Structure formats: structure tokens, C-alpha cells
Amino acid sequence: MAEPLDPEMFDPVCPSSALPVQIGDKWTAMVVLCLEAGPRRFSELKVPLRAVTPKVLTQTLRAMQRDGLVTRTAYDENPPRVEYALTPLGRSLLTLIDAARAWSSAARCCLLQARAEHSH
Amino acid sequence: MAEPLDPEMFDPVCPSSALPVQIGDKWTAMVVLCLEAGPRRFSELKVPLRAVTPKVLTQTLRAMQRDGLVTRTAYDENPPRVEYALTPLGRSLLTLIDAARAWSSAARCCLLQARAEHSH
DNA sequence: GAAACCGGTTACTTCAACGATACCGGCGGT
């Protein structure tokens, strides 16, 4: 829960890039995975999601908040602190995400092989 | 297998429009569902997918064929006949699609309620 | 001869998501 997020958490050469299985917006599933182990700050999320710009991360988090997937808690401190956490609904996405990841890694070889043969 | 596809198979007000869970391109999952019960012709697919244009349906089917999800069989008859069928890999997507549909219908109420409260 | 069916193709346009870059205000530290 207190452990820092792994900067390599999301491989730039993602297995799911073969046949994308997308949940919500482009970054939604990755945010859910980042929050799986507990609440995170905005700048903590930027570490594994280093390919995302602050604008898009804000957009994603606002949409997820609107949909009841995450909560946003701002602490009136200095320096400012904002924490995002999964709601039960957001947490319920984890099983679906896991299923998608399982399918992706299982099917990746077949898929890439089919593509290779297609352009033989 | 020989039964015609239901034109109302895909509700225009789709449950998954709340938080879209997308597999491959926009129409990929729907094509898989159309082919679940057996091979289908191009024009048969257009019936339940009446919101898709032939161009986009062709694109989708070509991509799925390239990825080894469907096979395309052209019969040299008159009038011409082309049949699309699921491969085992394409069929393996069904469990994932079912999981996505289950989550969507289970979460839809929560999601819409969260959105409503958000703009209360 | 005209029209319809089948399985598409072609050219043009639109639109929203995504990205790049720069900037902001309040505060604490040096």
C-alpha cells in the first residue's frame, strides 16, 4: 500500500497492443491497476503512466470520478495533497481487467503468428 | 445455425454505452457474437449491425481475418456467396465478451446513478 | 433493356480523443 509504484509497471510494448481490449478510455484500466494496492497521489500515478500528459490524466480521473469508479480526496496541507482511491465499483473492474489480460497474453502468440502468415 | 439473425440483436441504447468495454475495433465483439451460432454471409451480418456501413464492415472483417479470428470463404456461385466463420481463436473471445457484458449490465445502474448524482 | 442482388470499393468529410508545450498560484526552503 505504501510501496512506490513500479515505473516499469506498464511495458511500452504492451501485450494488449496486439488486439486491444479497452475498458473505458485509453488509460482507465491502467489507473485502476495503479490504485489496486491503495490510494495514490496524482504525481504517483504519473510514474508508471509516464506516457500520459497531466491534462489527459486529469481528464481520465475526472471521468472515472464522475462514473463512480474512483474518489478524489484533497487534503488542505502544504504542499497540497490529493489522493485517488478505488470505489467498490472501480474495484469490481479488476476481475474484468484480469480476464482481459489473461486472454491477451494467451492469445498474443496466435494473433501475431496469424498476422505474420497473412503477409507471408 | 440456419436461423436468421435478430435485427434487434444489438440494442441501439446499448448497456455498454455507459462505460464502453471495447474489444478490438468498434464492431469486432458484435461480429463475434453474430458468428457464434455458425457461419454467416456478409449481408446477413449487416442485418443486426444495421448501423454499420459496408466499408466499415469490410474493414472489420479483413482485420479479424488478418488476426486469425475469422475465416472468409468465397463460393464461386451465382449470385456470389461469401461466408465468414469464427476460428477457435475467435471463439475463445466469447468468454471474454460474456464477462464484459456481465460486468456492463451489473454495473450500469451504479454507473448511471453516479453520473446523475455528479450533476445533481 | 432495365432493374435488382451480391459483395464489396472509392473518394470525401467529420469529429473526438489524444498529445505537445507552456504556464499558473500558493507555499516553504535557502
Next chain:
DNA sequence: ACCGCCGGTATCGTTGAAGTAACCGGTTTC
């Protein structure tokens, strides 16, 4: 006085998927 941290905004540009509308060639049917 200045810099950096934090959690964002603002502005602009790009891109690619998707949609619209029209057309095609071969064949049977009217």
C-alpha cells in the same frame, strides 16, 4: 529574491477511426 514542489490549466496541433454517398461488375429476373 528566487527556486522548486504540487496539482493541475490553457492553448494548440495531430491523427485516425468512423461515417456519407456514390459507384462497380457479373448475373439473373422481369
